[in-house]
Amino acid sequence: MKKGQVIRFIYRYIMLMIGAAMAAASIELFLVPNLIIDGGVIGVALLLNNLSGINFGVLIFIINLPFLYTGYKHIGKSFFISSLFGIVFLAIIENLLLTMSPVTNEPLLATVFGGLILGAGVGLVIRNGGSLDGTEILGILLSKKIPFSVGEFVMFVNIFVFGWAGFVLGWEQAMYSILTYYIASKAIDAVVQGLSGDTKAAIIVSDEYEEVARAINDRLGRMVTKVYGKGGYHHVDKEIIYVVITRLEVAKLKSIVHDKDEKAFITIMDTQEVHGGRFKSAIH
Known part of the structure; x- marks a missing residue:
């Protein structure tokens, strides 16, 4: 071992x-x-x-x-x-x-x-x-x-x-x-x-994905993952942003995203556990 x-x-x-x-x-x-x-x-x-x-x-x-x-x-x-x-x-x-x-x-x-x-x-x-x-x-x-x-x-x-x-x-x-x-x-x-399990996973669909991703990283201190997808109606290729945050950062994330794109689509989900990567539960 x-x-x-x-x-x-x-x-x-x-x-x-x-x-x-x-x-x-x-x-x-x-x-x-x-x-x-x-x-x-x-x-x-x-x-x-x-x-x-x-x-x-x-x-x-x-x-x-x-x-x-x-x-x-x-x-x-x-x-x-x-x-x-x-x-x-x-x-x-x-x-x-x-x-x-x-x-x-x-x-x-x-x-x-x-x-x-x-x-x-x-x-x-x-x-x-x-x-x-x-x-x-x-x-x-x-x-x-x-x-x-x-x-x-x-x-x-x-x-x-x-x-x-x-x-x-x-x-x-x-x-x-x-x-x-x-x-x-x-x-x-x-x-x-998880005792620190008040974590949320956010999926963000925005035409301004580069600026949104950069703002989340700069202002919230969270690393983001980009997922490639395609719109079901217009069949347009899109980059979807995935990020894990704490419960107390939800309001700040919404504010950051809407500052860059008022039409951005945001889905926020509960998560069971978070392991690995660079995620830390501390509030920035």
């Missing part, structure tokens, strides 16, 4: 450890003491832990095994190893935290901060190629055979999980659990899509 690959490999597994440790801390120090659960496999493991007293780490490992095997067969070896590593580390850290006192006994605080920490931890694991919850693995595979998206499948499963929680823990705790799941899902999205 080259030096760069070794560094990326080490970084990846450090992030998996941090993500799993955050999830374990959320579960043991916030959620379990307040009888609050999350959705999916983690929620099922927490419910079974409450009913049977079997160690949560053992439960989440056993329940996830068939999903991990399926992931290995259909998604790949790297995903399997990363997920297995994250789940085992989660179980180890959870056991180490068993004797610690909860951070709070206030259910609402446990819901909000437990959900945030859990979501951030799970998001780190997903971002680095693993998973702590087999529900989504199953959803990805079944979505090819059933008329439901992955999100719809996971939601369908969680209806049963939270309904079960209502009977086992009480309906008030079930409502706290639903709120925890919602907060955690938003935190997962923020981490997976």
